[in-house]
Amino acid sequence: MHPRQEITEMFSTFVQLESDRFSKWLIDIKLRRSIQNCLEYSQKVPNSENFWALYWHKHWQEQSHSLARMHMSAYLQEPSYWTAKKTIARFIHSQYSLADYFQMANAEIETILKNFNPKKSSSLKAYATMAIPSRLKDILRQRKEADICTNWALLRKVSKKQFLEALSQAGLSRTVIAQYRLAWACFKELYVQNQPGGTKALPGTERQLWEAIVNLYNRERQTQLTQPTAQCTREKIEQWLTQAAIYMRAYLYPPISSLNLAISEDDATTTLDLPDLSSDSLIAEMIAQEDTQNRQNQQSQIQAVLLKALQNLEAKTQEILKLYYQQGLTQPQIVQRLQMSQPTVSRQLLKARESLLAALIQWSQDTLNISVTCNLVKDMSTALEEWLKVKYGESS
Incomplete structure (x- = not known):
């Protein structure tokens, strides 16, 4: 394969899975046109995947090219796929499929790009090959912890920044977010964790705990909330906090859905005859020498x-x-x-x-x-x- 053709495919193709197995490569028309134009106007630039990886990474950092993120996503499809395949091979019984693990890995590309430092490593793919598995292991561990964590324990663990970002991501208004935030702050102030596990309500019984939270909220709302609100009940506080925990889980550990590739222009893709990744060998033919x-x-x-x-x-x-x-x-x-x-x-x-x-x-x-x-x-x-x-x- 001609080096320029190889570079074009590396930065414009995406893996398609069918029946939880590798099916084919899909090439994004707009991305292909983008990289071909770059190669055409840069005749003196070396045909090196590392050069173009660093080139698009720089544009992604500077946000100077709208397609940089998509080019990077295409380029890191392979380490994401192999991470998913090796991960599923480790678990005999898993609630996730290959497509789920692949999507989890793809979702971490933004973090990988952010943490990569070209001054310390010239190979983005080599860095990603080590960093993506590490990120995926952390995610799976956190998901397991979240699954067995009660709503109240989860709300005690998260930071204020995470809490507010979760509510904002859920699309709540500023007024509602302020009410949730105050209810959560009152809850954290009065709800303490027992030793060595479980929870214990202070002061005294659970009923007294919620009464104390409600009373604190109703006192603080007069100075903490910018807009006047009516007095709140225990039922309303519990409802807010329960819903906040749901938003928190969705923010920290988004549900895995079927793999949907982002197509950049009118769903314009075409099937490309590239090496089949279903081979057991980790060195696919498309990897550059x-x-x-x-x-x-x-x-x-x-x-x-x-x-x-x-x-x-x-x-x-x-x-x-x-x-x-x-x-x-x-x-x-x-x-x-x-x-x-x-x-x-x-x-x-x-x-x-x-x-x-x-x-x-x-x-x-x-x-x-x-x-x-x-x-x-x-x-x-x-x-x-x-x-x-x-x-x-x-x-x-």
Whole structure:
């Protein structure tokens, strides 16, 4: 395939799923025309996907091109699809389909673009390939927490900014939002959480709690609300807060609907004969050789970073690692071999892993501009453990 044709397709095509499987690529006519015009008027520009990814990302940041967001969405279809496919493969029983996971991943593109820093990483796709799975894991964990969270517990957890944005997104008027906000503020002031779980009403019984909330609201409304309102009842306060919790869930964790691709011009699309992504191989034919080389370079860099961090460890710590990973000795056996205490051996192993993990995280932040999350640290820790087994296994 000609390089310019390949660039055109990367920035103008979208995945279509049918029966929860990859079906075909759809090309957006307007996006194709846009990228073709750019290529035509930029004859001296290199035919590099990284160049055009950074080009459209810059326009997206500056909001100087109305199609930049759509070009970026098309470009990141592949990492979104593979994230969805690998995610669904992890769960035997899941309430979500491949299309659901794919839509979740696509919904995070705005966040991925916002967090990507071209000064730290030249490859947007490499960054997205690591960042999208991390974002999806966080979303799934939060959704699970929200599912088992009561309305009252949810309202206690959210911030004022989140609460107001949820009401605004629901389309409520300023007057109604002000009433909801005051009711929520009174609720948070008087409703406290018990230890270690559940809720406890103060002061005293549940009936007294709601009476206190209503009384506080009716006092505060006279100074907190700009427009005069009638006194409120317990039933009305509960109704407002229950509805606010519904708005909050819809704002934080939007319901998954069937995948609908955004078409930019009169639903003008055409089917494109591109490589089938249903192959088990993660290296689809459409991935540029340049991107493959980038991943190989990153693997080499990670190897170098870990080897350097390993060499910087104390000699005794390196010896303990060899006995543990290369010879397969248990900690009690290492204690006997080196005549050291059990706490010392355990502490040295933990310290070594922490040092190597810190080096790996630092490299990810500096090179790929990756935002470190708890899930990402867990993934890196697992990968590090596998690396140590392989590294010392090769030396045995």
